Amino acid sequence: MGRVAFESVTKRFGDVTAVDDLTLEIHDEELLVLLGPSGCGKTTALRMVAGLDDPTDGVIRIGDRVVNDVEAKDRDVAMVFQSYALYPHMTVRRNVEFPLRARDVPKEDRDSLVMEAARSLGIEDLLDRKPAALSGGQRQRVALARAIVRRPAAFLMDEPLSNLDAKLRVQTRAELVELQRRLAATVLYVTHDQTEAMTMGHRVAILNRGVLQQVDAPQAVYERPANLFVAQFVGTPPMNTIAGEVRTGGNDVVVHVPGGRVTLPAALGAAVRRKATTRDVVLGVRPEHLVLGASRPAGNGSAGEGMGTADGAGLPATVTVIESLGHERHVVCRLEDGTLVIVRQAGDEPVPSVGARVSIATDAEHLHLFEATSGSRIEP
Amino acid sequence: MTRRRREAYLGYALLLPALVVFGAFVFYPLGRNIYLGFFRNPPFPNLPKRYVGFDQYGEVLGSSDFWNSLKTTVLFALYTVPTGIALGLGLAVLAHQKLKGIAIYRTIFSSTVATSVAVASVIFGTLFNPQVGLLPSIGISPNPPILDNPTWALPAVALVTVWQSLGLTFILMSSGLQAIPDELLEAAAVDGATPWRRFRQVTLPLLTPTLFFAGVVGTIFAFQSFGQIDLLTQGGPLHKTNVLTYFIYSELRLHSNPGTAAVLATALFVITLALTLIQLRFLERRVHYVR
Numbered sequence A: 001m002g003r004v005a006f007e008s009v010t011k012r013f014g015d016v017t018a019v020d021d022l023t024l025e026i027h028d029e030e031l032l033v034l035l036g037p038s039g040c041g042k043t044t045a046l047r048m049v050a051g052l053d054d055p056t057d058g059v060i061r062i063g064d065r066v067v068n069d070v071e072a073k074d075r076d077v078a079m080v081f082q083s084y085a086l087y088p089h090m091t092v093r094r095n096v097e098f099p100l101r102a103r104d105v106p107k108e109d110r111d112s113l114v115m116e117a118a119r120s121l122g123i124e125d126l127l128d129r130k131p132a133a134l135s136g137g138q139r140q141r142v143a144l145a146r147a148i149v150r151r152p153a154a155f156l157m158d159e160p161l162s163n164l165d166a167k168l169r170v171q172t173r174a175e176l177v178e179l180q181r182r183l184a185a186t187v188l189y190v191t192h193d194q195t196e197a198m199t200m201g202h203r204v205a206i207l208n209r210g211v212l213q214q215v216d217a218p219q220a221v222y223e224r225p226a227n228l229f230v231a232q233f234v235g236t237p238p239m240n241t242i243a244g245e246v247r248t249g250g251n252d253v254v255v256h257v258p259g260g261r262v263t264l265p266a267a268l269g270a271a272v273r274r275k276a277t278t279r280d281v282v283l284g285v286r287p288e289h290l291v292l293g294a295s296r297p298a299g300n301g302s303a304g305e306g307m308g309t310a311d312g313a314g315l316p317a318t319v320t321v322i323e324s325l326g327h328e329r330h331v332v333c334r335l336e337d338g339t340l341v342i343v344r345q346a347g348d349e350p351v352p353s354v355g356a357r358v359s360i361a362t363d364a365e366h367l368h369l370f371e372a373t374s375g376s377r378i379e380p
Numbered sequence B: 001m002t003r004r005r006r007e008a009y010l011g012y013a014l015l016l017p018a019l020v021v022f023g024a025f026v027f028y029p030l031g032r033n034i035y036l037g038f039f040r041n042p043p044f045p046n047l048p049k050r051y052v053g054f055d056q057y058g059e060v061l062g063s064s065d066f067w068n069s070l071k072t073t074v075l076f077a078l079y080t081v082p083t084g085i086a087l088g089l090g091l092a093v094l095a096h097q098k099l100k101g102i103a104i105y106r107t108i109f110s111s112t113v114a115t116s117v118a119v120a121s122v123i124f125g126t127l128f129n130p131q132v133g134l135l136p137s138i139g140i141s142p143n144p145p146i147l148d149n150p151t152w153a154l155p156a157v158a159l160v161t162v163w164q165s166l167g168l169t170f171i172l173m174s175s176g177l178q179a180i181p182d183e184l185l186e187a188a189a190v191d192g193a194t195p196w197r198r199f200r201q202v203t204l205p206l207l208t209p210t211l212f213f214a215g216v217v218g219t220i221f222a223f224q225s226f227g228q229i230d231l232l233t234q235g236g237p238l239h240k241t242n243v244l245t246y247f248i249y250s251e252l253r254l255h256s257n258p259g260t261a262a263v264l265a266t267a268l269f270v271i272t273l274a275l276t277l278i279q280l281r282f283l284e285r286r287v288h289y290v291r
Helices: A042-050 A092-102 A107-120 A136-148 A166-183 A194-200 A218-223 A228-233 A266-274 B003-036 B055-062 B064-095 B102-114 B117-128 B153-178 B182-190 B195-224 B227-232 B244-254 B258-285
Strands: A004-013 A016-026 A031-035 A057-062 A077-080 A154-158 A187-191 A203-208 A211-216 A240-249 A252-257 A260-263 A280-285 A291-294 A315-324 A328-335 A340-346 A357-361 A368-371
Touching: A004 A042, A016 A042, A016 A203, A016 A211, A031 A042, A031 A194, A042 A057, A042 A077, A042 A154, A042 A187, A077 A136, A077 B182, A092 A107, A092 A136, A107 A136, A136 A166, A166 A194, A187 A194, A194 A218, A203 A218, A203 A228, A211 A218, A211 A228, A228 A240, A228 A280, A228 A368, A240 A266, A240 A340, A252 A266, A252 A280, A266 A368, A291 A340, A328 A357, B003 B258, B055 B064, B055 B258, B064 B102, B064 B153, B064 B195, B064 B244, B064 B258, B102 B153, B117 B153, B117 B227, B153 B195, B153 B227, B182 B195, B195 B244, B195 B258, B227 B244, B244 B258
Parallel strands: A031 A187, A031 A203, A077 A154, A154 A187
Antiparallel strands: A004 A016, A004 A057, A203 A211, A240 A252, A240 A280, A252 A260, A280 A368, A291 A357, A315 A328, A315 A357, A328 A340
């Protein structure tokens, strides 16, 4: 197994920059998820590692070898395609065997390697069938078997679960993680599904418009998103964002938001003071960190830390939609300026009524603060 | 009237125009042709023809003229079809690249589609011409000239045919290549296969329906070729290019023998029909395009 590294890699298609100055390393035996919306360049990045696209600029390494000028067939990586790309005219056995034949592995070794791969994915009974006779889940396993059969330096997976139905996807997700650990494989896994990224990745690299936004462990990405894009892309429902304006006066740094104001915790306030230029900011709060309260009379804005502490009132809002998922509930509220905010409630909490006037509050420790212009996070 | 019956009537009513057209222009002439074969034409015009039943079929189909002509036709098909497919496939593979300006090559390669057999024959007839042709001017002047040469006349006519049908074969092969998902070839490349192995083990097997189609259609075209023979060699020299269609034509027009011509035409029809049936059977079975 080996590591895979991008060093200042750029890929342009004509005028379009698909990947912009990407520097990223996938460690040995790591499962790194490349996450981003469609068209963000993640598949292009993967294809450059596979040797199917050439970088316009920069260096790609597999192990310690620079592979820019190495052909796909000689790169010693295996790829699982979104469509699985099984050879339709070959039986499952021939499909799995193909990478071995291509490397002139002797027949006896091929047979045992194919059996081993097939067994580890539970497809021994399907070896003599053609792909057309398989279900989606079975095809996916064949594609995986074909990838693992020759123990490549790294695995490249391009949305391998996206063609499975929801139930099978959850199951296969767990199996993939288990397989990765068993093989101690280096995996670069591309997906647009943040749930897959959060559940599978040792680390997650988030890409937007070809630019790397953040690389970190899933929990860290969730708890300390580097910018507004990451904050809103990771997490369902996404992080709430409320535009505000910084006012510094006296000892406190206060952010004025629609319907009230929020006093920043001292450390965060100090950080804002240091960035003297920052006036327009965006407050972020995860839906699960918001609490619904009864409406307070107007003019009783918050005075303590965060949006409404025990003594202060929260921001006034109106309940517009309630989405119940059984175990939890998403209450969509509208702030005074029309900003929509989602509050996540446990299923057993009392249900607010649509149209009700409520107040929304949170603890100061759960506040995220971003610069409005650059979108980048302001860290205490 | 029940709904089922109404629909049945409607179905027949909708079929009727097609049946009338096919009846008038295909089935009737076919039946008439088979019928004509039962009559022997007199050795001199204006004498009555005579009903001989299957005698004439037996005679003509047993004659060495027929077998020689059939042999020539099969040879002609063997010269034209595999060569044409190989060249068409080769060009299609070359043009199946994402390169700047590749569209120009695609246009050039498919351009003979816009050339008629007559034009192609005239072009090549001129090239082969011993006085003004290209070959003599570059020092190749076989004696007798190519089109009068019993050894080279048929290959020369085959060459014209290959050239003329190359555009169509190229288009067929190109569309066949385009139907193969790029991902399969990419997967094969990542799996470590060399370009040659990718072509042999992925492209070629997935192209078999196209190859087979081109093979059968090409063979049928070869069996029906007439224009280039008529314009270039008139069946000669020494009957070496006397393919079935030309044989039929000469029996009918030059020897005024519709009876014999009808027998030959029926034989050609049966051969073509057999080829078509083989193709239908084969294509039905080979549908492994499901991803």
